[in-house]
Amino acid sequence: MKVFVAGATGALGRALVPQLLARGHEVVGMTRSASKQDLVRSLGARPVVADALDPDAVAQVASAEPEVVVHQLTALSGPMSVRDARHLERSLAFTITNRLRTEATDHLLAAGRAVGARRFVAQSFGAWRFARTGGPVQTEAEPLDPDPPAALRPGLAAILHLEQAVTTIEWGEGLVLRYGSFYGPGTGISLAPDAVMAAPIRRRRFPIVGEGGGVWSHVHIEDAAAATAIAVERGQTGVYNVVDDEPAPVREWLPVLATALHAKPPRRVPRWLGRLAAGEMATVMMTEVRGASNDKAKRELGWRPRHASWRQGFAQGLG
Numbered sequence: 001m002k003v004f005v006a007g008a009t010g011a012l013g014r015a016l017v018p019q020l021l022a023r024g025h026e027v028v029g030m031t032r033s034a035s036k037q038d039l040v041r042s043l044g045a046r047p048v049v050a051d052a053l054d055p056d057a058v059a060q061v062a063s064a065e066p067e068v069v070v071h072q073l074t075a076l077s078g079p080m081s082v083r084d085a086r087h088l089e090r091s092l093a094f095t096i097t098n099r100l101r102t103e104a105t106d107h108l109l110a111a112g113r114a115v116g117a118r119r120f121v122a123q124s125f126g127a128w129r130f131a132r133t134g135g136p137v138q139t140e141a142e143p144l145d146p147d148p149p150a151a152l153r154p155g156l157a158a159i160l161h162l163e164q165a166v167t168t169i170e171w172g173e174g175l176v177l178r179y180g181s182f183y184g185p186g187t188g189i190s191l192a193p194d195a196v197m198a199a200p201i202r203r204r205r206f207p208i209v210g211e212g213g214g215v216w217s218h219v220h221i222e223d224a225a226a227a228t229a230i231a232v233e234r235g236q237t238g239v240y241n242v243v244d245d246e247p248a249p250v251r252e253w254l255p256v257l258a259t260a261l262h263a264k265p266p267r268r269v270p271r272w273l274g275r276l277a278a279g280e281m282a283t284v285m286m287t288e289v290r291g292a293s294n295d296k297a298k299r300e301l302g303w304r305p306r307h308a309s310w311r312q313g314f315a316q317g318l319g
């Protein structure tokens, strides 16, 4: 099939394009920057240049007439400070990402519809969104947090817009993939010196807050890309959690990640101090959030993560 990947140069896009080609698809890869066309070519895709926030430009490049449109646009790969984490709603990365998840989603959907595409697969994010009640691991059917921390609200509203817009299209199948926290090459958790989340862990500035009971779901970037490549071909309209087999509390996975990054063990700080230093949202993430189940993706997509657990994944898959 002809597949149009918006965000072909991103962490996920770079892993996805080769997997799509290996499955026999033809790929058109969108970037905003003329200078990144060679990167798209080197991945094996045909580059097109457009700003996803410009509906006319998106319509024009989509005239490549893809059968499937894949939406992997975010602006989250830049550095993030503690101040950003305190006020996520004010950070530039999230302000732009929210526009990519709302306006750009609408532009891509309109373009896909206009050119007769029959499937749309979009990046979403599951962590931090589930209601903080019930069990530690939740399915796609379970409710979202009715009262999220204030700093998260605009971002969660943007993700919800994307999920609702994609899963209600009438011209084809609309699949939303709620990825876990990415790790592996090109992501915020990798061996690269500038990896956004690895850097504070190495400096011991990413402590376990309170009991560290917040449950996180991780996924290796190549496994996330593999699930996406399958979703291009298979699966039904709806939401899929794309996470590994072992959602786990921060107190379990963070020390293992620190070891894999050759860092000293994380410090521990009481909840009140965590809240004072990093704010409500970070404290909730460290102490209360719930993880996600991948049963549906395994059942309906036939996907199996190669890094079934972060335990092996952090040790073997960060480079």
Ligand SMILES: NC(=O)c1ccc[n+]([C@@H]2O[C@H](COP(=O)([O-])OP(=O)(O)OC[C@H]3O[C@@H](n4cnc5c(N)ncnc54)[C@H](OP(=O)(O)O)[C@@H]3O)[C@@H](O)[C@H]2O)c1
Pocket (backbone or CB within 6 Å): 006, 007, 008, 009, 010, 011, 012, 013, 030, 031, 032, 033, 036, 050, 051, 052, 053, 072, 073, 074, 075, 076, 077, 078, 100, 124, 125, 181, 182, 183, 186, 187, 188, 189
């Ligand atoms: N995904 C999440 O929810 C999340 C959450 C927290 C942290 N992270 C971390 O952040 C990184 C995110 O990886 P990612 O693959 O999602 O993002 P990414 O690596 O930043 O890739 C973003 C993609 O979107 C494209 N893009 C952005 N704005 C665009 C615009 N206006 N028009 C056209 N294209 C545009 C970029 O293209 P060009 O630059 O080529 O134009 C690039 O291909 C990872 O390191 C991950 O660990 C992710």
